[in-house]
Amino acid sequence: MSLAASLLQGDVRALAKAISLAEDRDPEATQIVTELQPQTGRAHLVGITGAPGSGKSSLVDLLLQVIRQRGKTVGVVAVDPSSPFTGGAVLGDRIRMQRHTLDKGVFIRSMGARGHLGGLAAATREVIHLLDAYGRDVIIVETVGVGQSELEIGTVCDTTVLVLVPESGDAVQSIKAGIMEIADIFVINKADLGGAEKTRRLIQDAMALGPAPAWAPPILLTAAIKDQGGVELWQAIERHWEYLSQGGGLQDRRLQRLKQEVLALVAEQARDDARQQLEGDTPVARRLRQNPNGTLNPYALAAELMGRAR
Amino acid sequence: MSLAASLLQGDVRALAKAISLAEDRDPEATQIVTELQPQTGRAHLVGITGAPGSGKSSLVDLLLQVIRQRGKTVGVVAVDPSSPFTGGAVLGDRIRMQRHTLDKGVFIRSMGARGHLGGLAAATREVIHLLDAYGRDVIIVETVGVGQSELEIGTVCDTTVLVLVPESGDAVQSIKAGIMEIADIFVINKADLGGAEKTRRLIQDAMALGPAPAWAPPILLTAAIKDQGGVELWQAIERHWEYLSQGGGLQDRRLQRLKQEVLALVAEQARDDARQQLEGDTPVARRLRQNPNGTLNPYALAAELMGRAR
Numbered sequence: 001m002s003l004a005a006s007l008l009q010g011d012v013r014a015l016a017k018a019i020s021l022a023e024d025r026d027p028e029a030t031q032i033v034t035e036l037q038p039q040t041g042r043a044h045l046v047g048i049t050g051a052p053g054s055g056k057s058s059l060v061d062l063l064l065q066v067i068r069q070r071g072k073t074v075g076v077v078a079v080d081p082s083s084p085f086t087g088g089a090v091l092g093d094r095i096r097m098q099r100h101t102l103d104k105g106v107f108i109r110s111m112g113a114r115g116h117l118g119g120l121a122a123a124t125r126e127v128i129h130l131l132d133a134y135g136r137d138v139i140i141v142e143t144v145g146v147g148q149s150e151l152e153i154g155t156v157c158d159t160t161v162l163v164l165v166p167e168s169g170d171a172v173q174s175i176k177a178g179i180m181e182i183a184d185i186f187v188i189n190k191a192d193l194g195g196a197e198k199t200r201r202l203i204q205d206a207m208a209l210g211p212a213p214a215w216a217p218p219i220l221l222t223a224a225i226k227d228q229g230g231v232e233l234w235q236a237i238e239r240h241w242e243y244l245s246q247g248g249g250l251q252d253r254r255l256q257r258l259k260q261e262v263l264a265l266v267a268e269q270a271r272d273d274a275r276q277q278l279e280g281d282t283p284v285a286r287r288l289r290q291n292p293n294g295t296l297n298p299y300a301l302a303a304e305l306m307g308r309a310r
Numbered sequence: 311m312s313l314a315a316s317l318l319q320g321d322v323r324a325l326a327k328a329i330s331l332a333e334d335r336d337p338e339a340t341q342i343v344t345e346l347q348p349q350t351g352r353a354h355l356v357g358i359t360g361a362p363g364s365g366k367s368s369l370v371d372l373l374l375q376v377i378r379q380r381g382k383t384v385g386v387v388a389v390d391p392s393s394p395f396t397g398g399a400v401l402g403d404r405i406r407m408q409r410h411t412l413d414k415g416v417f418i419r420s421m422g423a424r425g426h427l428g429g430l431a432a433a434t435r436e437v438i439h440l441l442d443a444y445g446r447d448v449i450i451v452e453t454v455g456v457g458q459s460e461l462e463i464g465t466v467c468d469t470t471v472l473v474l475v476p477e478s479g480d481a482v483q484s485i486k487a488g489i490m491e492i493a494d495i496f497v498i499n500k501a502d503l504g505g506a507e508k509t510r511r512l513i514q515d516a517m518a519l520g521p522a523p524a525w526a527p528p529i530l531l532t533a534a535i536k537d538q539g540g541v542e543l544w545q546a547i548e549r550h551w552e553y554l555s556q557g558g559g560l561q562d563r564r565l566q567r568l569k570q571e572v573l574a575l576v577a578e579q580a581r582d583d584a585r586q587q588l589e590g591d592t593p594v595a596r597r598l599r600q601n602p603n604g605t606l607n608p609y610a611l612a613a614e615l616m617g618r619a620r
Contacts, residue, residue, distance in 0.1 A: 030609055033609075034607055034609055034610075037607050052362065125608075255598065255599070255601065258598070258601075258606060258608060258611075259588055259598065261608045262584065262588070262608050262611045262612050262615065263581050263584050263585055263588070264581075265608055265609060265611075265612035266580050266581060266583075266584040266612045266615050266616055267577040267578070267580055267581040267584075268577070269580075269612060269613075269616060270576050270577055270579075270580030270581075270616070271573050271574075271576060271577040271580075273576075274572065274573050274576040274577075275573055278569055278572070278573070288565065288568070288569065289565075291565065291568075296568060297344055297347050298435075298568060298571045298572050298575055299340055299343075299344055299575060300344075301568075301572045301575075302572050302575035302576045302579060303579075305572065305576050306576055306579060306580070
């Protein structure tokens with residue numbers, strides 16, 4: 001049986017193998033995802049994003065409990081671009097999640113940047129497709145950072161949860177940078193430390209400045225490490241899913257996601273093609289090797305590699 | 311006078327304007343860099359990289375003092391992919407550096423990720439060219455992260471300094487992940503906190519396992535916040551520069567840098583081209599818009615956008 005067929009039948013080893021192929025940027029992964037594409041689109045993709053130290057992993061762990069109590073299956077993709085490691089269990093944070101490893105309804109995979117970040121983003125997208133085809137009801141994509149991760153990975157998810165901590169300054173930064181716009185749900189984690197109400201007001205005030213949106217992002221207080229607020233967060237996530245599904249723009253969001261994926265694939269493919277030309281016995285590769293001081297015009301070289309005159 | 315000409319004559323406002331154009335991914339920046347390309351290649355590019363909290367900015371601040379005492383001019387590009395902010399003074403770390411702002415021999419620019427990371431990397435490369443043409447003797451590129459930053463930006467610099475802190479675990483992680491190979495100089499910062507010797511032995515032991523390299527990366531202890539170790543670090547950086555210049559592979563390193571830049575430009579250009587197709591009234595754009603559920607095959611769409619049959 002093909003790997004794709006095994007995966008569809010619920011073989012977790014086939015899933016793990018396919019994910020490894022995706023991480024290795026193996027062309028076989030592309031074929032598997034292509035084969036499985038018609039079986040995707042059912043999962044609810046939930047992004048959990050926030051700065052390092054905001055307690056995202058604990059929050060995911062808490063969500064896993066709540067989601068499993070409701071009988072739904074979950075896949076977790078923990079993306080850490082600053083880690084060159086994969087396979088999980090590197091960060092202490094992850095260890096907490098490992099207690100779910102005996103539960104077949106939970107599949108967790110950590111992914112780090114082995115090469116360039118474009119590769120990581122492409123691999124993450126493939127892994128999401130694989131978990132979707134595998135039949136997970138919910139797929140959680142955990143990403144590090146207030147910053148690029150939202151801007152790149154945020155377009156991937158149906159529901160994006162932005163995790164802040166009280167008075168961390170991240171809230172203010174998020175407001176300034178317009179990052180708030182990507183949040184469907186705000187979570188102020190570590191709310192037991194105090195200062196959460198002030199942060200909540202800060203976010204509320206910032207939201208009041210803009211036009212009233214069709215979906216008003218709720219602001220939830222959690223203390224994940226103390227198992228507080230998980231049920232309320234999951235209920236908010238489900239409400240957002242209902243909103244999206246009932247005319248709230250689910251299709252449009254998924255179309256945007258597909259566009260982003262296609263653009264990323266184009267960039268990755270073009271880079272690979274150009275690399276092959278540079279490494280082969282092509283005129284441009286010869287010229288590069290003969291260049292004594294590295295001051296050739298990079299724009300002209302790029303245009304030449306793409307088959308354009310400048 | 312053109313912006314490029316003003317920049318060459320030492321007009322700092324022209325430099326700042328050109329850098330802003332590069333950050334905005336304005337095509338004019340490309341033209342300016344192309345015009346200035348023959349005037350580049352003289353600066354010594356020094357990369358300072360390490361995990362968040364390792365004290366990179368303090369270390370850069372310390373280096374600035376040492377370099378300026380020796381009468382050399384410096385440009386600093388502080389790249390923080392996790393920050394959507396630019397223009398500096400966002401992180402508390404940066405504030406310390408600001409005391410150099412009255413010194414015309416120091417030019418500091420912080421860059422964050424406004425859009426996708428490929429754009430940040432491309433902008434960073436252009437800013438380096440601009441500072442080079444501006445005549446800076448030394449250009450310091452400060453990047454966050456033990457992880458992707460080295461893998462992407464590390465190929466950019468002549469000399470790469472990897473900043474670790476005692477017993478942080480980063481040292482062990484670096485060794486495991488083969489990140490050590492990118493370091494020309496190791497710095498164990500915050501050495502006053504204790505544990506630095508143990509970390510030094512860890513690095514030494516790891517290096518002893520490999521073949522003896524032509525350049526044996528020195529391991530330096532610093533306490534940047536206490537102004538300790540700056541002179542020794544700068545001396546090590548200068549020794550590495552001499553080594554590179556005297557047959558140690560400077561040309562080869564710069565050729566690799568040019569290759570990476572060209573590949574990044576190709577990827578960015580291909581992405582932009584594809585985006586235009588998707589936003590225009592093209593067959594593929596129409597098909598995308600008619601797709602009700604976002605389950606079109608992204609690989610086939612990418613191939614179509616690149617003008618290939620699949």
